[in-house]
Amino acid sequence: MQVKYQVEGGDFTSAGYASSQVKKLLKQLNVAPKVIKNVVVALYEAEVNIVAHAYRGVIEVELDPQKITLVLEDEGPGIPNIDLAMQEGFSTASPAVREMGFGAGMGLPNIKRNVDDMQLESQVDKGTRLTLIKFFNA
Amino acid sequence: MKVSEIIEKLNLRVFGGEDGLQNEITGGYVSDLLSDVMGNADEGEVWVTLQTHKNVMAISSLKELAAVILVTDHEPDADMLEQANEEGIPVLGTEKSTFEVSGELYQLLK
Ligand SMILES: Nc1ncnc2c1ncn2[C@@H]1O[C@H](COP(=O)(O)OP(=O)(O)O)[C@@H](O)[C@H]1O
Numbered sequence A: 001m002q003v004k005y006q007v008e009g010g011d012f013t014s015a016g017y018a019s020s021q022v023k024k025l026l027k028q029l030n031v032a033p034k035v036i037k038n039v040v041v042a043l044y045e046a047e048v049n050i051v052a053h054a055y056r057g058v059i060e061v062e063l064d065p066q067k068i069t070l071v072l073e074d075e076g077p078g079i080p081n082i083d084l085a086m087q088e089g090f091s092t093a094s095p096a097v098r099e100m101g102f103g104a105g106m107g108l109p110n111i112k113r114n115v116d117d118m119q120l121e122s123q124v125d126k127g128t129r130l131t132l133i134k135f136f137n138a
Numbered sequence B: 001m002k003v004s005e006i007i008e009k010l011n012l013r014v015f016g017g018e019d020g021l022q023n024e025i026t027g028g029y030v031s032d033l034l035s036d037v038m039g040n041a042d043e044g045e046v047w048v049t050l051q052t053h054k055n056v057m058a059i060s061s062l063k064e065l066a067a068v069i070l071v072t073d074h075e076p077d078a079d080m081l082e083q084a085n086e087e088g089i090p091v092l093g094t095e096k097s098t099f100e101v102s103g104e105l106y107q108l109l110k
């Protein structure tokens, strides 16, 4: 089973939509509550990163009996130094975004903690692709 | 303890989300950083904050928090309130500071 969501850069009022839809889906499939919580945290942070840092993106969700795979691909400025971006506290968020309480630099570390596999690939001035896998029996 | 009981005991204002007034509270979390709440708050907790925008409700709903308390007379934005009502998550308010209301809440819940 496959589902897709579009995400617009800068559209904070819709941030979290894909996460809440995926949460509903996983509940319907009777996935363990702990696993749902992990997926929700990771996907929300990834969704917000497109809204806060990129121009537009697509979230592809693939469900199979053992796992969920989330592929978030965006057009945007890309990430010049992925190791630096992964560090807790590192953020390039604008002052306006920080004032809303985003931009603490905790998003990527939160994502990593909550999934079984995380691949972050990026090309400067092109975009970023984040692939997340979470197993249901973990 | 239920949300309705802390409203009475802490003399909180109710902005909306009344459908959740009987939500059971398991604890509290105090932060104005959304990723901090997303990563570290737990289901059933009351969130004390001064953030008043719609994303507060997105997170409260995703994390299944019991209620939100806005401090120092902050009021929810219109779209935050709208989502609070849709989701049935109470948004409460106080004139007290984060320090004061968190201390009182802790005394009630510990
Ligand atoms: N999709 C993306 N496109 C461009 N830059 C990104 C993207 N995701 C993350 N980044 C970069 O990585 C940094 C750290 O991300 P994160 O840990 O989520 O913290 P925050 O979003 O709070 O800044 C961001 O500030 C940004 O510079």
Ligand SMILES: [Mg+2]
Binding pocket: A045, A048, A049, A052, A103, A106, A107, A108
């Ligand atoms: Mg982020």
